[in-house]
Amino acid sequence: MNKRTLRIIVIVLWVLFLGAAITIPSLFYMVKHDTNGWFGDLPSLQDLEKPDPDLSSELISADGVSLGKYYRKNRTPVTYEELSPELVNTLLVTEDIRFKKHSGIDLKGLLRAVIGKLTFQFNGGGSTITMQLAENLYSTSSANRGSLYKYSSVGQIITKLKEWIISVQLEQSYTKEEILAMYLNTVEYGSNSFGIKVAAKTFFNKLPSQLNYSEAALLVGAINAPTRYSPIMNPDNAMAKRTEVLYNLHKYGLLTRDTFDSLKTTDFGLTYLVDNHNEGLATYFRFVIRNFLLSWTKEHGYDLFEDGLKIYTTIDSRMQEYAEQAMKEHMDTLQSIFDDHWSTLKSNPWIDDNGNEIEGFIENAMKRTPQYRALVSNYGKESDSVEILLNKKKSMTVFSWDGEIDTVFSAYDSLRYYKKFLQAGFMAMDPKNGNIKAWVGGINHKYFKYDHVSQGKRQPGSTFKPFVYTVAIDNDYSPCYPVVDAPVTFAMPGQDPPTYTPDNASGKFSGEVMTIRQAMARSVNSITAFVMKQVKPETVIEYARRLGIESPLAPVPALALGAGGDVSLQEMLAAYSTFVNKGIYTKPFFISRIEDENGNVIQQFVPETREALNEETAYLMLHMLKGTTEETGGTGLSIDRELRMDNEIAAKTGTTQNASDGWFMGVTKDLAAGAWVGGDDRSIHFKYWAMGQGARTAMPIWEKFMLKIYADPTLGYQKGPFDKPLKPISVELDCDKYNDVLQPTDSLRFDLIDEDDIM
Template identity: 35%
Template structure:
């Protein structure tokens, strides 16, 4: 005892004890100050018991397959019973082997870390963090306190962790952890990670897949499976070894699993990427508008980013994939032909007027112009190069480009729109608003209004038949000059306006071959107002021009509205309004609102008219302007259709009508000053039709789609068949030829 007293009286011992006491007191006071909220409020047991985590809104296709999400944090929760046992085993074996034994803070692990890591400098000792401590960090994050930030955060997390252990069972803690833990690519929760990296629910994760995702938790960027399969696979094998070490997995099975290559099926739910981005953007827009009208049971407004809503849509993900593949196959080749047709002296080159006008419309040009600087100074500014991502059909790339370079690149690109609906309901099956949503946000299905060209002609003929004109009415293909419309002379493609012809076509021949001169003559006879009324009955609300060129499709109509009108030809003469959302539920599965098909209340035309027009549009496919569906693409399905090409080949259209699916495709340049160089390249049969053809070929290859591809049209009535039973064309008699004027002029009276 005396020796101890002597030892304690030594100066260095005294000071050592004093320093130790001060350190202990410091830690005690710091811990107490944190505990009582001096460094920010620590969540209470009650608050922890009422945890609310933001949940992503899920967008599902018609088969309840996840196609997109709206979120601040990409998170989807699961129940404990839905987690595979091997997922839990992998997590515990790798992240916290004593999880079931500690109360949130593993003192034994901390002591091991202190001795090995700090005293023995053994970096392999690992950390002392538990799953519960990690959960505390995931839930509340960390703050910067300037001094002792790490220590303060660790103490706060230990307090929260112990309170979590008081409030929740071990199973509930694992559930909270797996639903909130951050994975690679800014993904939160195991379900979101599983969907993103393996395109499946976490419920169906295999042992290697579960081990892969658990392995990323050590360093989500470094072990990102998308960025480095090799590193991720190596880390996966470490997790499998841990499972063997702690008796969660037999060594032989682990050894076999480690030989398997890591295969990921990456499926991004980024708003700009993934399947049907234009469709999802429109769903989001509609969801935001609709959900404002509804409140939660407690009276609060719904938040589409946080409340875990479930949106059921009409889209068919498999068909959408086929449609997108068809679009890529066709547009990538058409783009090459489009550029080649113009050669080196193309209108998008800097010395051309189209390019100069486009430059002057740039927001940056207009901003610089307002500053008063010279044109040369503006040009110099727009010529400064910087690193930027660019779209290309050969694959995205990064390049040093100026604003002028970028404009030249994008000015030449063709764009597209494609929409397929169920004609009986208007349910949207596929939706392509453009070639790539990342670079082209403008939606060519719902936003773009382009001249519809010859796709308008069936509406003119529908009005004519509905108002008593017979299918076997004959019209001369001769051009006519309409004197009361500035001597306007509509002609047919490739026809000399002064060329004398003696041929007369019946309506079927005229429509199936898209004869311009006859379409205008039919409009003249039936009247513009009657055609406008007919179109309104079919569901098109756009105000149409009251001029003879209406027959040739100068009206600018959205593709979405156009397809709803065309549905009437296979929907008992009723037009439909295309729709995309069938039901919205809250996160608990309670229905907030559901939607029914919007079918127009009245028939747009008679059964007789419908059957006549269908036969005419079948002829378009069988022998008319769309016959390459049969000859080139070998499609033998029941298809009616109509091609369309606008003036100067600015727009190419194709309407495909089948008994169970109506599809419209459009192709053109966003800059309306740029059309196709030649009609052969730009006509709808070449620019727009192949996209549908490729799509339908894909459907034909899988018997799953037989209800669509093998469906047949209704059988026409005897009256329809009898009225169509006449020669398609006939020549003028010799007497008529004798007195026929070389150049015919008249007034257009169809608007009187």
């Protein structure tokens, strides 16, 4: 190169330098003080001081375990101190090796990028980590675009100028460590993971502080193209990119050659699990309380999906896990029994009151599905296309207790398959403070969304009987009050037939004299009907309301047997808890407090309480309910002996007509829990009542759960008696003294059937 050529090059470079020295500050000024709308807005100083990326709101258990998140982008921030040195080093050698030396703009890197573009040779980008953060936080390439953006090349220059301006201001407002952490928190890594904390958990089930060089290289390599370099979707690309990043670590002296050669041949070591609302603990609980949280955040000016709230629940993760295990263990077995039962009968489980299969059941059920309504909306009700498409086979994955199954089903096949599954709900709560400790709304949230704890309502069967006896006890009846097991008839004016005489489950009346405690323990319908006739349905409803039953109830004689209205498991459990809580009703609640993203408490929640019963009545009802596990013929005597030993259990089974619904409510001195089991439709059940009774379908879930609870010393639950009232009990609890006095011929029942009642 001669001197003349060299002189020309020097002059050109000086001209470019001086031009840039004058032009760039001028452009900076024009962009920052744009009054004509040419360039678009820049973030304000306030926005720069408090960047606002979308942050997931997190549900946290009472024992500090994350139950799940609500998000548009699954992101949970971390601080610099929560990053491993290997992760930090990997990021710097990959994205910005001079990060700690520049003030937001790397002139050397920028010049390299410009020369590379002019010579059509890519030698690395000119964007620093701070500039990339500016884009991530403020969407500089897509948001606040001015009128000059209609010219593509001009728009690109303006975008870069904005990023330079924002980068300089970010560097003035934050430390290098804060900027680096903010960057890692705002990046997408693929598989619906935004931010390094979520990415580390998704791909490796680790915290960012635990990432090694190999893992960090995989995640950092995916930053600019998370799909292209996804180890799940494009493993070959991901492997090549990881090798490139690992080589940079070797190049800058952070890995020896031997270490590099070793790491580049290892597999990814993934522990891959994408966070979603169908996975993890308490899936039904998370979904159900979402509506409450949406309402609360709207009222208080927050966004549940973006504001990074910390929602502390009353759920105990250990108890929740035990509840889900108990549900799975029992329902898997019960479903096998159910399937074998109907396979032997060579029939489908949807049957009418006479035990015959309901014709057209699936066809009618299909008409209630969203899929059917959508097809009718598109093609018309009379179109052949509707039935053709509903019968068209296609590949799908379906639920089974042995794991998901890939199969080929039509819409009718799928509906027929799923209708044969028994459903269930389970809840446990602290009866003294209302804290819900475990909530299992169904058998599998991915395939069965409907919640059977609070949303689902069914007739409670005999679990309603204690409310009838509560009225009697509160009106001076003793648990030892004797009654004859004989028919009780109610007049039903204007109805056909004009009278109602409830049968016992056995279909027989023994004529035996028994106390009302024995009668409730054995779940004798005739004696509950006798008590109902004395106290009247309207009074029973009044007491049920006091105990927390809010669902509509009909003042009919059948209410004595739980056939006067549908109720939720949550309502029933709250009512039973009142007996343990000395007559104080405590509304079940599930959130203790909510904090903002900075840990400030926004709201503390306290339970709603009211006095429902006096202390003696509440204790006497516990004594009545203990009969289930103490009296001869009690429906809870089959509970595992390990649970009953050295323990007091107040319990009640319940089974509705035709065994459509099986219930069990069990209360100990410091824990109340209950279960419901049944089909999606009331017509789906065992053919024989005895097979579907609550003691067989629902009670085992409670039993398995409680065995796990007592076996875990970290929970602190111990067996023992119920607390007695401070004042002496005013009625006799030892009923044995009456056994030799009462005879079936005593005049105890002469007033049960009035002549006017018989027509």
